[in-house]
Amino acid sequence: MTATTASASPTAPSPAALHDPVIGWFGEHARDLPWRRPEAGAWGVMVSEFMLQQTPVSRVLPVYEHWLARWPRPADLAAEPSGEAVRAWGRLGYPRRALRLHGAAVAITERHGGDVPADHAHLLALPGIGEYTAAAVASFAYGQRHAVLDTNVRRVFARAVTGVQYPPNATTAAERKLARSLLPEDEQTAARWAAASMELGALVCTAKNEDCSRCPISAQCAWRLAGKPAHEGPPRRGQTYAGTDRQVRGKLLAVLREAVEPVPQAVLDAVWDEPVQRARALDGLVADGLVEPLANGVYRLPHTSVT
C-alpha cells in the first residue's frame, strides 16, 4: 500500500472529541441562510446546492431568492423552456448547471410525482447531481446520515485529522473512508455534523488566512499541533480563463441572455475578434444545448423541451 494523505496523524483527535465542539460552534455562529430555513424545503435546498457549486454564497443569494419566487416547485420550472432557466441563471457562471437543474426538475416531475426524492440513489440519478450534491440534499433536506464531502469539509479533515494544509486535488478513497469513520452514529447528529463541519471550513478554516483563534477544535488540530507545515507535493491545479474558449462562450451567452428577440450572427460576431475560436465557442454552446440555432443564421436561448 502506498502512503495515503488521508491517514490520521499521530496526534489526530478522536471523532467524539470533534463532534461536540464543532456542532456547538455551529449553533453559535451558523449563518442565517435562506436555504437553511424550514420553509426552503427540499427543493430550496436542491436549488441552492446547484447554485453553490463553485460559486460564493454572496453571489448566489439574490439569484436564489428570485428563482424560488418564480419557480416555487420543481413542476413550475419544468413547465418552462430550458432557456428561461439559463436566462434566470444570470451571471452565476457555469450555465450548464442551469440546464441540468431544469433537466432535474423535469425528471422530478415525471418520475417522482413532483417531489425532490429523498433516496440517495434517486438523487444521484438526476442530471447535475453527483456524489457531493446527492449527500448534501439527503442530509440537509431530509436529515439523513451521509458523509458530505465538499471542499470545505475535505480541508477541515485534512488539517484537523490528517495534519496537512490541503487535501489532495481529487477526492480519494481514503478521504471517503475517513469521512465515514468520523460520521456520528445518530442520524440527526450526523446531519448536524455535516452542516457544521462544512460551515467551519467556509468561515474559519479557510483555504487562506485561516483563523485558528476562532476555531473550536484548534487545541486538537493535528496540523496546528505539527506547526502548520506548508503544503507539499504537486501544486493545486489552477484555472486559466483569459483568452480561453470559456471566456468567449461567456461573452456570447451574455448577449443571448439579455436579448428578447433572436440574435443575428453579426451581433454575436462582435463579441470576439478571432473567427475560428469564436465559431468553435458558438458550436460548443449549441452542442451543449445552451444555444439554439434558428434558420437564417439567427440564435436564441433554447426553447426545446427536454425529452
Place this chain on the structure above:
DNA sequence: TAAGCGTGGCT
C-alpha cells in the same frame, strides 16, 4: 484521470 466548464471579489 484530467481537462473543460464562468464569473467576480479579494489580496
Place this chain on the structure above:
DNA sequence: TAGCCAAGCTT
C-alpha cells in the same frame, strides 16, 4: 497586479 479562490459535475 495577477493570480487565487468559491458548497462540483461530466466526459
